Amino acid sequence: MDATTLTTAYEIIRQPLGEILPRLSAALAPLIPHRTAAELSTHCAHSPFKAVGETALLTAAELTPLLSSGTPGSPWQGRATVGGAEREVVAVTSDATARRSVLVLVREDGTGPVPEETLAVAQALWDLVTSHFDRFAVEALPGALARSRAAADTRARVIAELTTAHTAALSGILGVLRSRALDDGAARVTATDLAVNALIEMRAESTRDRSVAEEPAHEAFDRLADGLRTMLRHSSVRLELGPPDSPRSLAADVAHGARAIVRALLLVILEQDSVSRVRVGWQLTEHELRATLRDDGAGALDACPLGAGSITDRLEVLGGRLEMDAVPGWGTTLTATLPLATPDAPVTAVDPLTDLGGRELEVLTQLALGHRNRQIAQELHISESTVKFHVANILTKLGVGSRGEAAALFHKAA
Numbered sequence: 001m002d003a004t005t006l007t008t009a010y011e012i013i014r015q016p017l018g019e020i021l022p023r024l025s026a027a028l029a030p031l032i033p034h035r036t037a038a039e040l041s042t043h044c045a046h047s048p049f050k051a052v053g054e055t056a057l058l059t060a061a062e063l064t065p066l067l068s069s070g071t072p073g074s075p076w077q078g079r080a081t082v083g084g085a086e087r088e089v090v091a092v093t094s095d096a097t098a099r100r101s102v103l104v105l106v107r108e109d110g111t112g113p114v115p116e117e118t119l120a121v122a123q124a125l126w127d128l129v130t131s132h133f134d135r136f137a138v139e140a141l142p143g144a145l146a147r148s149r150a151a152a153d154t155r156a157r158v159i160a161e162l163t164t165a166h167t168a169a170l171s172g173i174l175g176v177l178r179s180r181a182l183d184d185g186a187a188r189v190t191a192t193d194l195a196v197n198a199l200i201e202m203r204a205e206s207t208r209d210r211s212v213a214e215e216p217a218h219e220a221f222d223r224l225a226d227g228l229r230t231m232l233r234h235s236s237v238r239l240e241l242g243p244p245d246s247p248r249s250l251a252a253d254v255a256h257g258a259r260a261i262v263r264a265l266l267l268v269i270l271e272q273d274s275v276s277r278v279r280v281g282w283q284l285t286e287h288e289l290r291a292t293l294r295d296d297g298a299g300a301l302d303a304c305p306l307g308a309g310s311i312t313d314r315l316e317v318l319g320g321r322l323e324m325d326a327v328p329g330w331g332t333t334l335t336a337t338l339p340l341a342t343p344d345a346p347v348t349a350v351d352p353l354t355d356l357g358g359r360e361l362e363v364l365t366q367l368a369l370g371h372r373n374r375q376i377a378q379e380l381h382i383s384e385s386t387v388k389f390h391v392a393n394i395l396t397k398l399g400v401g402s403r404g405e406a407a408a409l410f411h412k413a414a
Helices: 003-013 017-028 060-069 116-138 142-178 184-211 217-231 252-270 309-317 358-368 373-380 384-398 403-413
Strands: 036-041 049-053 076-082 085-094 101-106 214-216 238-242 249-251 277-284 288-295 321-327 331-339
Touching: 003 017, 003 116, 017 036, 017 049, 017 101, 017 116, 036 060, 060 076, 060 085, 060 101, 085 116, 101 116, 142 184, 142 217, 142 252, 184 217, 214 217, 214 252, 217 238, 217 249, 217 252, 217 277, 249 252, 252 277, 252 288, 252 309, 252 331, 309 321, 321 358, 321 384, 358 373, 358 384, 358 403, 373 384, 384 403
Parallel strands: 238 277
Antiparallel strands: 036 049, 036 101, 076 085, 085 101, 214 249, 277 288, 288 331, 321 331
């Protein structure tokens, strides 16, 4: 690497983060003429995808295959689908971070191949830039780290909510198309209506949630009920509703979060073949909202789907918890509990067992007696997967890493 390249590298990395890609693109333009430069830096939670130039030519989804198939240290040049068409590109992959990154340059069609020595310069510059980015990620200042985590958290919540909404809409449409009670024409019309209504509801939901700070609990539940009825309109599963009997109002984030969580839990329940009836109810206490879903299935619901990010992440953000009680032959009860108090409210409880639910306390009591999962399942008439689910929740809530530590805390509190 000659002195000119080193000087160029220095000028690139001394720029503010938002100016590094434009400066890198300008530095490479004389060597590799291109219309667009884009990067996918997967270690960056705040803004992993960036582009300069004709930005419409590239999306993050199109960069992902180039990142996964690229070989660090060996830039690739050829034709790839970007912007909806086959175009000449150069893809430079770096493993300067654990999750790797890729720089993609979209070139004019008909240009000749880039010389190997030029590709080597591009590789060296991109490795240097990636290492620079990684240092910012690893040694981030508290303010920058907080903004990055907030952006990543917001992105994860939005993706989870959209996934749940889209899954609910598609489940309703699929139920219509599978229904034996409708002929082809009626099914097509009904499915179209469901799709249109889902689009309208998603747009209206976004407007309402931005404009409402609080909702009466019964109105929030009514909005949930309307969505659930749509999901199950042409399903063989019967929906029973238990609205809250409290006149209280809920904070908008709690109401919205509770609806999203209930929809996600209902989708998990509906994956069981043996379910014919589901009851959904809300109950408000002085400090909590408890959303309960009870089915009449085989009582063998797998706890693994309940660990999906769309459910647990949302509950964690709201400071809530999830409990599952599955009784073989009788069905499953899922209870999502959301606190109504503000996050900065004083905590008066000093007993480490206070946060545990009733069934979790029963499981912990059995743990403290030295019983294993199978024996606990027999004693409490629940499945072993339910026991594992409760044990994982207990360890998390108590902040311990083993069953022995949890048992020790129980004996100390007792």
